[in-house]
Amino acid sequence: MSFVLRLPITPKKTSYASKIAHLYFDEITKFHGESFGQTFRDYNGESQRKASVEEFYRLNHTHQTFDFVKRMREEYGKLDRVEMSVWECCELLNEFVDESDPDLDEPQIEHLLQTAEAIRKDYPDEDWLHLTGLIHDLGKVLLHPSFGQLPQWAVVGDTFPVGCAFDQSNVHYKYFKENPDSANPEYSTKLGVYAEGCGLNNVMMSWGHDDYMYLVAKKNKTTLPSAGLFIIRYHSFYPLHKSGAYSFLMNEEDKENLKWLHVFNKYDLYSKSKVRIDVESVKPYYLSLIEKYFPAKLKW
Ligand SMILES: O[C@H]1[C@H](O)[C@@H](O)[C@H](O)[C@@H](O)[C@H]1O
Numbered sequence: 001m002s003f004v005l006r007l008p009i010t011p012k013k014t015s016y017a018s019k020i021a022h023l024y025f026d027e028i029t030k031f032h033g034e035s036f037g038q039t040f041r042d043y044n045g046e047s048q049r050k051a052s053v054e055e056f057y058r059l060n061h062t063h064q065t066f067d068f069v070k071r072m073r074e075e076y077g078k079l080d081r082v083e084m085s086v087w088e089c090c091e092l093l094n095e096f097v098d099e100s101d102p103d104l105d106e107p108q109i110e111h112l113l114q115t116a117e118a119i120r121k122d123y124p125d126e127d128w129l130h131l132t133g134l135i136h137d138l139g140k141v142l143l144h145p146s147f148g149q150l151p152q153w154a155v156v157g158d159t160f161p162v163g164c165a166f167d168q169s170n171v172h173y174k175y176f177k178e179n180p181d182s183a184n185p186e187y188s189t190k191l192g193v194y195a196e197g198c199g200l201n202n203v204m205m206s207w208g209h210d211d212y213m214y215l216v217a218k219k220n221k222t223t224l225p226s227a228g229l230f231i232i233r234y235h236s237f238y239p240l241h242k243s244g245a246y247s248f249l250m251n252e253e254d255k256e257n258l259k260w261l262h263v264f265n266k267y268d269l270y271s272k273s274k275v276r277i278d279v280e281s282v283k284p285y286y287l288s289l290i291e292k293y294f295p296a297k298l299k300w
């Protein structure tokens with residue numbers, strides 16, 4: 001499929017880069033894994049959800065193989081299941097809870113709007129980033145019966161490359177020993193089937209809501225800038241954006257985009273709070289953004 005991506009607002013590389021770097025490091029020191037007394041992404045501490053989250057990762061790490069990902073990308077890349085608008089999809093998501101998430105019990109639409117609104121407050125002029133916040137998790141509709149009701153391990157959780165060695169920074173790394181790819185010499189070296197610096201676009205990531213939503217956005221010809229698509233596609237790739245693992249797979253464009261993903265991640269994570277959003281009052285604003293960057297109906 002070939003089409004030209006129009007970029008209405010392209011992040012200006014040089015001027016933004018330093019601004020972001022500053023903001024990012026300021027905020028890191030401010031939050032440092034904790035916000036308002038709440039700790040996030042603690043996979044070992046005692047929490048009510050610890051056991052079920054661990055069981056989630058056991059299944060995820062066991063079943064996400066290179067062949068599985070290839071099949072899913074081909075199958076779901078057809079986008080022949082549903083036609084609906086972006087907002088309809090937000091509403092559809094409301095019934096699901098993410099079993100991989102130790103921090104979130106709210107319906108998904110709350111999380112989407114909390115993320116988007118928190119970004120909007122700090123970056124009022126980057127409307128593409130507000131919309132990215134709103135839609136980044138929409139791929140979780142894969143859990144819905146009309147999308148084959150995929151199991152949670154094929155939809156949510158952190159993501160990682162398949163086709164090369166699994167990195168130790170993946171949460172609950174130990175369960176990769178159950179993955180058949182671990183016994184495949186072709187897939188178990190550092191580079192595996194990839195070349196150094198080949199670019200993430202050429203890397204197969206474990207299958208889930210990130211890559212699916214990327215395919216939906218791209219194939220429906222969104223006009224979001226490349227940084228927006230990158231955020232959607234790799235926001236669950238914590239081994240890279242939190243731990244710096246697998247960075248040898250990145251190319252120059254990935255490195256630029258990663259700066260925006262760092263900005264985004266702070267809001268994805270730390271807006272998981274009890275601040276309630278009045279959906280009806282913010283809806284007109286988001287509908288106008290959807291109209292700006294997407295067709296009225298999308299193929300899913
Ligand atoms: O939306 C999901 C969810 O919050 C998961 O708990 C996390 O592991 C993923 O990275 C994220 O994309």
Ligand SMILES: [Fe+2]
Pocket residue numbers: 136137209235236
């Ligand atoms: Fe997500």
Ligand SMILES: [Fe+2]
Pocket residue numbers: 111136137268
């Ligand atoms: Fe999210």
